[in-house]
Amino acid sequence: MTAERTDITATLRDNAEVAEALSRRYGAGFITDIETDSLPAGLNEDIVRALSALKEEPAWMTEWRLDAYRHWLTMPMPHWAKLKIAPIDFQAISYYAAPKNRPKSLDDVDPKLIEAYDKLGVPLHERARLAGVAVDAVFDSVSVGTTFRKELAEAGVIFCSMSEAIKEHPELVREYLGTVVPTGDNYFAALNSAVFSDGSFVFIPKGVRCPMELSTYFRINAGHTGQFERTLIIAEDGASVSYLEGCTAPMRDENQLHAAVVELVTLEKASIKYSTVQNWYPGDENGVGGIYNFVTKRGDCRGDDSKISWTQVETGSAVTWKYPSCVLRGDRSVGEFYSVALTNNMQQADTGTKMVHVGKDTRSKIISKGISAGRSSNAYRGLVKVEKGAEGARNYTQCDSLLIGKRCGAHTYPYMEVKNPSAIVEHEATTSKISDDQMFYCRSRGLDEENAVSMIVDGFCKQVFRELPMEFAVEAKKLLEVSLEGAVG
Amino acid sequence: MTMLTIENLHARVEGKAILKGLSLTVNPGEVHAIMGPNGAGKSTLGNVLAGREGFEVTEGSVTFMGQDLLAMEPEARAAAGVFLAFQYPVEIPGVNNTYFLRAAYNAQRKARGEAELDSMEFLKRVREKLKVMQLSPDLLNRAVNEGFSGGEKKRNEIFQMALLEPKLAILDETDSGLDIDALKQVAEGVNAQRDPSRAFLLITHYQRLLDYIEPDFVHVLADGRIVESGDKNLAHKLEEHGYAWVKDLGEPAGAA
Numbered sequence: 001m002t003a004e005r006t007d008i009t010a011t012l013r014d015n016a017e018v019a020e021a022l023s024r025r026y027g028a029g030f031i032t033d034i035e036t037d038s039l040p041a042g043l044n045e046d047i048v049r050a051l052s053a054l055k056e057e058p059a060w061m062t063e064w065r066l067d068a069y070r071h072w073l074t075m076p077m078p079h080w081a082k083l084k085i086a087p088i089d090f091q092a093i094s095y096y097a098a099p100k101n102r103p104k105s106l107d108d109v110d111p112k113l114i115e116a117y118d119k120l121g122v123p124l125h126e127r128a129r130l131a132g133v134a135v136d137a138v139f140d141s142v143s144v145g146t147t148f149r150k151e152l153a154e155a156g157v158i159f160c161s162m163s164e165a166i167k168e169h170p171e172l173v174r175e176y177l178g179t180v181v182p183t184g185d186n187y188f189a190a191l192n193s194a195v196f197s198d199g200s201f202v203f204i205p206k207g208v209r210c211p212m213e214l215s216t217y218f219r220i221n222a223g224h225t226g227q228f229e230r231t232l233i234i235a236e237d238g239a240s241v242s243y244l245e246g247c248t249a250p251m252r253d254e255n256q257l258h259a260a261v262v263e264l265v266t267l268e269k270a271s272i273k274y275s276t277v278q279n280w281y282p283g284d285e286n287g288v289g290g291i292y293n294f295v296t297k298r299g300d301c302r303g304d305d306s307k308i309s310w311t312q313v314e315t316g317s318a319v320t321w322k323y324p325s326c327v328l329r330g331d332r333s334v335g336e337f338y339s340v341a342l343t344n345n346m347q348q349a350d351t352g353t354k355m356v357h358v359g360k361d362t363r364s365k366i367i368s369k370g371i372s373a374g375r376s377s378n379a380y381r382g383l384v385k386v387e388k389g390a391e392g393a394r395n396y397t398q399c400d401s402l403l404i405g406k407r408c409g410a411h412t413y414p415y416m417e418v419k420n421p422s423a424i425v426e427h428e429a430t431t432s433k434i435s436d437d438q439m440f441y442c443r444s445r446g447l448d449e450e451n452a453v454s455m456i457v458d459g460f461c462k463q464v465f466r467e468l469p470m471e472f473a474v475e476a477k478k479l480l481e482v483s484l485e486g487a488v489g
Numbered sequence: 490m491t492m493l494t495i496e497n498l499h500a501r502v503e504g505k506a507i508l509k510g511l512s513l514t515v516n517p518g519e520v521h522a523i524m525g526p527n528g529a530g531k532s533t534l535g536n537v538l539a540g541r542e543g544f545e546v547t548e549g550s551v552t553f554m555g556q557d558l559l560a561m562e563p564e565a566r567a568a569a570g571v572f573l574a575f576q577y578p579v580e581i582p583g584v585n586n587t588y589f590l591r592a593a594y595n596a597q598r599k600a601r602g603e604a605e606l607d608s609m610e611f612l613k614r615v616r617e618k619l620k621v622m623q624l625s626p627d628l629l630n631r632a633v634n635e636g637f638s639g640g641e642k643k644r645n646e647i648f649q650m651a652l653l654e655p656k657l658a659i660l661d662e663t664d665s666g667l668d669i670d671a672l673k674q675v676a677e678g679v680n681a682q683r684d685p686s687r688a689f690l691l692i693t694h695y696q697r698l699l700d701y702i703e704p705d706f707v708h709v710l711a712d713g714r715i716v717e718s719g720d721k722n723l724a725h726k727l728e729e730h731g732y733a734w735v736k737d738l739g740e741p742a743g744a745a
Binding site: 435436437438440441442443444445446447448451455456458459460461462463 | 539540541542543562563564566567568572573575577578579581582583584589590592593594596597600632633649653
């Protein structure tokens with residue numbers, strides 16, 4: 001097995017059908033006028049303590065945060081990704097913003113908040129019953145409500161905000177928090193560990209199949225704030241859960257920082273399916289504003305025969321830096337990564353996955369679909385690592401790029417480290433563009449340019465969309481259509 | 490009423506003049522065969538009529554059902570009833586054939602201000618048309634043209650035509666690359682769609698297609714013009730003498 005690295009920079013030649021004129025409509029760009037409590041801008045030990053105090057956290061949690069903060073101070077901002085990022089002034093950001101009048105239950109939630117989530121199509125009330133999905137909604141820094149708690153509790157499932165989990169299930173949080181992504185794992189994970197404000201906590205006990213899909217909706221609303229959520233999902237022996245995550249933010253001229261950490265743990269024969277539709281505000285066509293999305297997501301297949309599957313549809317953010325990964329520790333454990341990453345205008349994405357094979361006969365599969373339009377840059381970066389003891393490990397990677405227009409770029413950086421000779425690691429990569437022939441064929445059958453492009457793109461993403469839960473697949477498809485609006489002219 | 494009137498059409502591709510004063514009139518219900526040697530401009534004619542970019546009309550006019558066809562976008566031409574069966578049908582990976590057809594069909598209906606069909610109604614139509622073409626239903630569940638054999642691609646084009654029910658169907662070398670059985674199936678599909686309200690332009694290099702689809706008119710295209718027009722016997726004459734004698738024809742003949 002040879003390690004290989006390719007760098008495909010594809011620039012399009014003239015493509016008469018697909019022009020570069022770009023504009024875009026961002027449907028989730030509204031601002032909700034709601035009073036917020038926030039910490040003053042700036043970051044130091046006092047801010048970390050104040051944050052922890054505001055959240056009424058136990059001392060161990062405060063210390064954990066401070067450790068992370070001190071570690072962060074020693075770390076440089078990483079620059080290895082293929083991203084151009086203006087320096088971030090971490091002292092100009094407020095690390096905590098929460099709607100005033102904190103709700104005691106869902107019925108107390110400010111109607112304006114409910115309205116905000118209605119606009120986004122997130123059902124917070126009992127209407128959620130119709131959708132059959134339990135929802136936790138995180139508005140700026142705090143969770144504003146979790147639906148279906150009673151039903152879930154009957155099944156033994158814990159689904160609540162991270163803040164509550166710290167108070168009510170400290171033993172579980174202490175046992176697992178930071179064990180998949182340690183506080184000093186990387187620059188943004190360290191920052192998150194110091195200042196994370198909320199997030200979701202899921203615990204599926206032994207043998208339980210979660211009776212419904214769980215979903216968290218993240219919304220950044222306040223200006224000049226960062227959002228740092230932390231999600232922890234634990235599936236005990238034989239347990240399984242499907243978890244969905246959605247994200248939006250208002251349109252603002254400033255760049256806002258989002259640095260999340262997600263940790264997944266599967267014990268023996270457990271499985272977690274984690275799906276994301278990320279639609280943070282991408283900035284305007286000139287690259288003004290938009291979310292900086294620096295996310296660390298990692299799953300640990302601790303038990304034998306366990307499985308973690310990541311599916312992501314990334315269409316938002318000015319900058320995306322994200323590599324949902326799997327550590328395949330248990331024998332015969334399985335890791336999967338299905339990704340669609342679309343960049344338009346001035347968006348930049350450097351995204352991919354890491355599959356680390358530790359146990360015997362572990363298997364991983366990577367299907368990555370990158371779509372670049374406008375003047376955007378879209379990079380796939382993936383690592384497949386097979387440790388010495390990973391006898392019989394198998395990986396299959398398929399990495400396809402689609403280019404729309406002639407000023408965008410697609411790049412592929414696959415890294416392979418194989419230390420066990422019995423491993424089989426396969427990598428396939430393609431780069432293509434929407435051809436004039438395909439466009440003319442569609443149009444000659446009656447489809448207009450935009451419909452033709454979205455149909456071709458939809459076909460390109462099929463393998464990934466198939467993995468999404470039904471409602472999410474429909475949403476993802478619509479999202480791609482909106483994100484590509486104006487990408488042809 | 491005349492369906493299609495092409496007058497003195499000149500067109501260029503990549504700066505090179507291909508059509509040099511082509512005139513042709515087509516009435517509803519007629520089948521016209523356009524024959525000619527390679528490079529005469531046969532496929533250019535089909536592409537210009539369907540509105541492909543890169544084919545620049547420098548002179549002349551095309552009127553379709555009273556409208557200026559050249560001023561219309563390709564999708565508007567499709568909605569108005571122009572259909573081009575491609576010489577090389579294009580693959581669209583991952584896009585389900587049925588889904589593609591329904592989207593196209595409904596886009597056309599919408600453009601004409603007609604109600605769109607839901608998937609049940611559409612499937613019913615598909616099954617009816619499928620029988621005519623003797624296509625295997627599993628083609629419907631595959632991606633558009635992906636992994637189709639040459640014959641399957643061509644039959645799929647005719648199947649699309651059957652479904653979209655155009656007023657003017659242009660078949661661009663639909664016979665090329667087909668064995669005799671596939672050719673017969675394609676011809677049967679076309680014949681089943683002959684109708685007093687529908688016209689066909691059969692663009693072909695060989696006479697053999699015309700053994701199965703009998704044309705009302707045969708035109709010989711050479712160097713960007715129609716140089717000879719006649720009935721089906723003209724095709725036989727071409728078969729006997731080859732295209733060489735076309736060059737000896739002096740003045741371009743008028744259109745039918």
